[in-house]
Amino acid sequence: MVATPLLRVPQSGVRCMSSRFYRTRISPLRSTIDIKSFKPCLTSAQYFSTSLSRWQDEVLDRTRNIGIIAHIDAGKTTTTERMLFYSGFTRRIGDVDEGSTVTDFLPAERARGITIQSAAITFHWPPGGGSEAAQSKPRDESLPRSAVSHTINLIDTPGHADFTFEVMRSLRILDGAVYGVAGVEAQTEKVWHQASTYRIPRVIYVNKLDRDGAAFGRTVREVSSRLSVYPAVCHIPWFEAGTGPFVGIADAINLQGLRWREGEDGRTIKMMNLQQLDAEEPALAQELRKARAALVELLSEQDETIVEKFFECDEDHMAVSSMDIIESLRRCVLDPTSRIVPLFAGASFRNMGVQPLLDAVVNLLPSPPEAPDPEVSIGGVKGGLRRLLSGDLIVEQSEKAATPVKGKKKKSAALQTNPKDAIGKLQSCALAFKVVNDPKRGVLVYVRVYSGSLDRNSLLFNTNLHLSERAPRLLKMHANDAVEVDSIPAGHIGVVVGLKHARTGDTLVTYAGNKPTPPEPLTSLQLRPIDVPPPVFFTSVEPHSLSEEKKMQESLALLLREDPSLHVSVDEESGQTLLSGMGELHLEIARDRLINDLKAKASMGSIEIGYRESGLGASSSITKIFDKEIAGRRGKAGCTAIVEPFGEEEISEAADEDTLLAETIEGNQIIIQAPGLQMERAGRGEEETSPFLPPGMDAVTLRTALQNGALAALARGPQFTFPMHNTRVTLTINPTEHLFGSDTTTSALSAAARQATSAALRELPTGPGTVMMEPVMNVIISVDEASLGSVVHDISSSRGGHIVSLDEEVPLTATDASPTDPVVGQEDLPPIDPKRVYAPLDPFESSLGAEVSVSTSRPRNITAKVPLKEMVGYLKHLRSLTAGRGTFVMSVDRFENMSSQRQKAVITELRGGF
Template identity: 80%
Template structure:
């Protein structure tokens, strides 16, 4: 009785005898049973969907996407190795000096002991199987670090030449750990990456490393954090020096009011914990300083968080009685709220295996999960907004409202574009950002992606909104530095790798859409996720293949390098034919050469920069007439031409012409004027074709102009004295119809040869008379330095390098680079009050040690100058030495200028090898 209705329900759409009979007489009992079954099935489906959604939400809440940022040699890779060891990911601690680290796996990285490209790695803290193995509920009174979390960590480079590598990694992070050298304090590259992190509103914590070294000053570093980074340091730990001024043995925790002591020489797994009463007995001065640190921490948080103020009053205004969990919650709220400008500060010595476990706890407790991170910026058709607004459909509606009204007759297209944009968003399966491309020798091209919404599944069709093409994702990987595990999908909030994409580049936005359509609906095709501006190159070098047969292979390899690193640029010098590779610095190009030759096995070599000098006349030549009379391809060719050569300046170039002028055009700084007195030109009204009855058969005015112009350009490509191309030169070519044209013998090749011979002869006549002079490229240079280094940089530019200072101002932001970009919000913030900064005293601190740098001396300044290109070769290294590594610059070609006689003599001697 029950089976038949179930069978009928399974096939509701069938057409046939059975289905017709069953539908003709519905049974009341059958209907009641079916309704009950439908209710049960719907409840189970809803329960399963709710459970799945809750599990995904909890998994995402227990995920941290963090990066390690710092100046070079601050200890980023060393700290990362300890994190991997304590989490159980590795069984031994890698050493940077030995080249045995997990994240520095490139041969060039291990040879130099520095990080060149960022590495992504996943581990769990506290050690476990991640969020999936944890119970559904957690004790609200326990910190988040009591439960295992999945940590996706990215170790970034610290060298200034690899600033772009840091930039493209920062924008996909939810939080960051900024590591400072306890001896050097806040260094140059730290300030740059800090500004970049502020641009993307990334919550951060600070870890002061290397406190075991002589000269380490934790207090001075904390004061520099406030003055140089313009934030309020919330000191959560203070260093524990044995006896007050002895060896560094641990840290005192101001949040939990306890001391953590590590035994020297061990791997750091065993930590001795002491409460405040025990510290009073063993280290009384440290216990007293810990109380002052706790008071300062609560006072600082009270200025920004009302909840901690209420808790403070509940504890009878006793700073020490405030529960640690309330302080952790308050710190987390302040870290997530960028306007508070409060950044927690921790202490340790990673190389001595001290302080890393509390830092990992801080990462889990204080840094945001993907849902808590700031809404990533997206843009559609020039309209910018948050990704969450896009997914809700508000951004699309706003974009449609701002779109201009279409012209008449295009109402149908407007209706198609505006047909329920929220419906288009609802079918968006995933949205991901390709933030890095790596060419792996074994796996091929690996595209690192951060998934922002939905789930990126294997074999899904990905639409590239930058290139407007679709590619299928055949394989997905979860990367563990150089090792990988294949997965079926990458959920939202996670970082993974797509293998097999042939066109995706750094910065591309990838979308997958329901139905596997090759192209999503119109608004989505213009979606851009956090677009990145590539900084301009400041250093150039030439790349030459060993033979012509290797040239194609070399250009293919350079294409791979450009896809991996968009901060590299490749161009071809039209004069010399050289392939020029430009990058962010000498080390940057040195690494590119190593990868080109050693990794990709390209048979090529890189030389030093070749500067394209020019040559210009100093007077006017006589009118030189030449007759070209030769046999070309078995046919006699004869034509004549008269040429006059004279120098011009950029202001003198004019396109004005009289009725006898056939052409007046400026090409690459030279002006070519072609005159043909008495030539009649007839123009067809239908197709604008030009004819002339005075020209020989088969020759029209357009061919005449092209032939004479090509001949003049060929002659100007080589100067008469220095063999450099001519510049700022005007060539006037005159055709006498009676004397220079010879009927059928006059061809385009003959005219071109006559123009070249006449122009070359005029250049030689110019050399015999007034002579010529060398010209050199002069660059527009914008240099960003701090106030303390301004004088030395200005003196170096104006005296040592022969440059001209145009302006000095206080606008620090270079328009072409993010390295020193400062947001308007940062500029409007009030200055940091030094009286609110707590910093513990440093061992052996005197009145001259630990004094914070005045704000005026660290104020950024911008120098605008014009400098010869020759003096700018290798300038980046010199600028960093003048500015303690804090100077940056961008430059572009302005114009060519005549060289003075002494400078011309010196350059010629260098070119000829007379150093």
């Protein structure tokens, strides 16, 4: 809860405020505010404002926005349940198998025992930090941060590969992450690279150490070799008598053992110092000393401060204080160039290791002010949000916008008068990262507030849609439950109820003046959007009757607003509505939501593959003149088109002065040429124009109109009606033959380009011909050694795929990590030698057999390229081949031409066997 606006506080002081507000907000600050540091001329209102600002900064510093990310079945939801129980948020521990967990509240999640959509929840650690007095209590610098209660906003994410977008939009708004592993798998690497794309600080939690055959040391070595990081081993597992059951952990930071009682809820922990461990578990105590020495040595390679502390302790690894190690680990976690990642151990299902993990979250992961500066763009200039709020970025944008060009002098001068005035009116900036249609509360828009405070009844301007909406209610979500609040302060995650238009990835701002549109250039302010991966499967959706079609379309619109990774299109030939998604399970869940939750009376067909069509040769040059009346106005334009095959790997030729556009879009290349158009630029920053162009039309408008026309024609192939792929379209505009003064409109140009391109495409079947193309997937399959042979044989013989490699890393494609923002500095980093990484011996593992264990015991990875059609239903088949232990992830690699025999079989199947 945030104070009422400061403008209502009179200069006479704060006596008008309620006594409760004064007691809970101001009184606790008296002991923490140094009056001498204030200017002598401070008024009471200024004192109140500064005090409140310091209090808010203190609360924000004690906030953690984290997520739990991992591969499927790594124990993310189980760990979340324990966190909620130990923090006092719940009174019982939920179970995934029973369907009683807090964060998996959807019927489909409880029925399948997996997480489908991310759930946000807020709790305090250590417990008892909900009161404002507790949050304003100053921290003792000699104690770790976990000694004072912190607010944790936690997001539990899915692990299944079909819900990649759900993970990506959660990662977009997090400040830190707990990365859970139960062995490094293909999906493990994929999720890790996604987090690296957003530069999220992480700690690693090795879970499920209670399972038979659990190998902590092997997992540590896999983390180093396959994730290319140096694991800072902070915990080592405690197996009773060395080879017995997992009973606890040994803490290398605090040099102590933590033991839990078997079968209890985990709240009782027996703590033993190093001397007690020497007496009861001498082997464990010796290994703990090795772990502490390795931890200090590893930190010394990155952090100079810990080197000084080490020398101050007479080069004794055991004498370095735990606080020095925690602060050194925190510096490494917050440093984006560091490759050191803290690693912890536990067994969440057995209620072991979760409390130390929560301490690590508070001690090591960043608060919102310490997180990387969010990327924003304003008026075509990109930079950090903090630079924008300080005024530096807005000055740069204003200088760019204020170029002295003809016709724009007045507007540019207005912007240049005082560039910081507009930013001074910005009250809050938030990103909508998720939309949920709740049957009771209506549409819930999840937002992360990055600056200011989002207040109830404030007017939100959507900079993506350029419209304003009122925020009638604000909620703080606790999974499926909610608490109504008056405001959502910066750095926090909340929900806005009642927004009709906001979508995933939209930027929402509030501003002073309460006008429908904010001052320029705030209308162009946008936080970095969330990239949506392309769909790979589709299925048909049909209403039960014509009267139900409107209801079905409305339900599909709600479904797409919730999940932008779903796509809806209409087949022009059959008129069918097609729903596309990321995988079989994704579409299955969408069907359940559509029919059971949204009550749409419709049926879905079988899952189909999105094929493509490509020409085998070039067409002749075809010219079309469009001359028709559109909406009461005559439109006339012409265009010449040539289509020919194009390989995506081909390097485009250098554009000459007659080329207006040469761009590759969705696997096709569009080239626009205008010989003799004589383009010229009126001034710096002005668009190119030509005396031959119609009045009011510039080069950008011309290019856009022709490009849209060509794309419309490429959406439908001439022979098989699939979208065209690997096709180059060359459009030529002759100003004397194709432009007709004021009669040439943008719609006429688009129509002429579409007609010319379509006519050129229709030439292909009777000439060089066309061929069907099918998506080929890059598949990474994780299996055990015993199943390796049968899986390889099945892929290479029965499914028409070919094996690329065994146990080798393959670069991720654009669907695995954002193509627009690669991981800076990660491409050229040298690989990490696992022999240099400290890892304790696993039970039944000898020092001589450690290297052998890494190669023979760990899962084998098969990398193959397989047609997507053969991967439909593959998960069930793989589990039957591997006794339920095999998993796989896949992403689109490319489209390949089909052989005539395979093409004939596919066409026969699509036509129902005729």
